[in-house]
Amino acid sequence: MKSVTFYKGSALNLGILTSKGVLDIEEAGNFFSIKVPTDVRTLIEAGEIEKEAIQLVIDKASASDRSFFHDDKELEFGPCVDHPEKIICIGLNYRKHAEESKMPIPTTPIIFSKCSNALTGHRSSIQLPEQAEKVDYEAELVIVMKKEAKNISKEEARSYVYGYCTGNDISARDLQFKTGQWLIGKTCDGFCPIGPVLHSDEEIENPNDLGIKTIVNGEVRQHSSTADMIFNCEEIIAYLSQHLTLKPGDVIMTGTPEGVIMGYPEDNQTWLKDGDEVIVEIEKLGKLQNSFYKERVENQPADKLPKISL
Template identity: 35%
Template structure:
């Protein structure tokens, strides 16, 4: 299944939708029509997915192979919306915890940053983890503000996002993927000057709005091999990053196993799995985002983020 968090002019509070092709089904309204117990928010869905799964299956079975808009039961109550007519929020608009991220998890990215980072291009022997503040989360098509008094070196990093679906600690690598609820797309935008000045990642990674996410969460059963997905990023239509998740140094399963040692992962936790080569600050000369730029971040089988850069206060 593919889930979104969306709002409309009639229902401005973001709530849960089922995405199929170019249509969004309002889960709450459809559930009422079929007298099914369904969630209205993404975190409730993730927390209780096994409980809600039969009801969600019933919503899909009602449509069968038809479009949602061809089901009179749904259209009569206004439960169907064209994707182009809704506003998408980040699938989890306000995570309960910081977004957990992996640094230098693609070998070519490690090599390209060798001259500007202390690791000298060496492949890490253990994952490097850091976090982004919850307030950095942005919508898949939201604007990203640049405040030149704060940073003048905003960079891009397209990443596959992993959404944890059940509580676990000391998870084995063999069982790790069974703890995944689904996958999404993130752009781990980074203020490189702050990252350098503060000698660590958190501040430079956590400016407001610098973690666009979405456009949906695709459940894990629809992506049986998350280590074989094309991943790319464009700035103003020009491809800057083009890789595959199979190029990760630490697989998703391995990363979850190491992260969960002595540390409990919980439903709704978000893990950003690292970025391929092609970031801006390692280019010669360096390239950074500026007002007017449009950044598109894409992961195969999931979708594309499209974020415009604007100057704060303009």
């Protein structure tokens, strides 16, 4: 299943991506008097009965003369997971990225976090903090948990996953390295765009072998594969579960490959600036597009971006 969130007024709604467009599942379910999940958390925890109900609503909506579907280019997207209990990030998880950062290759996963204020969606405009001058992009595969996990093995880890999406671990490097703790440079407002589409696990055969890249103003900056991760998805989940309880809807960002601005020679570092457009693309998961601006503009319009298709 492929899901998104989108705004109707100030409310964030759940949409199901179909060949006809994005289905407003709540509106359609109410019309056909079929009870279906209407938010991301309920969708993640849905059983077979609820999934069958969703498919029934899709079938009925597809055959109906009434339109319940939206063109994705007309939508204002939210983060594809909107209320995770935790946003957990893995640092230096690609060998070449550790090397370009001039840091030792980790022997155990490096863990840090972001807060929910950092969450935003596809095509949102992200403010560059006044206190930071060195804002960087980081293309990342995102894991979304399906059920509670504690002390599980890597062999069973995949059965605890709901799905995957594209993410960008935006980082203010001058704030990040002010102290030994990275948090302040990682969780500024809007510094965790994820989406636009959350793909359930059965859609992705092998998350550890997906192409991943970043394009800045039309120029490819990162181009790698999740096969280059030092710790793969199953190892990350198992390791985290040994130290904390993972919950349904938890978001795990799995690290970024080489090609970040911080890895460039110092005299060739051009940090993100007002007007820049960044696209993070992961094979089978789609493109996440965001623009950046320096000063707050009231009602910053999303349609200033050329809208890429889902």
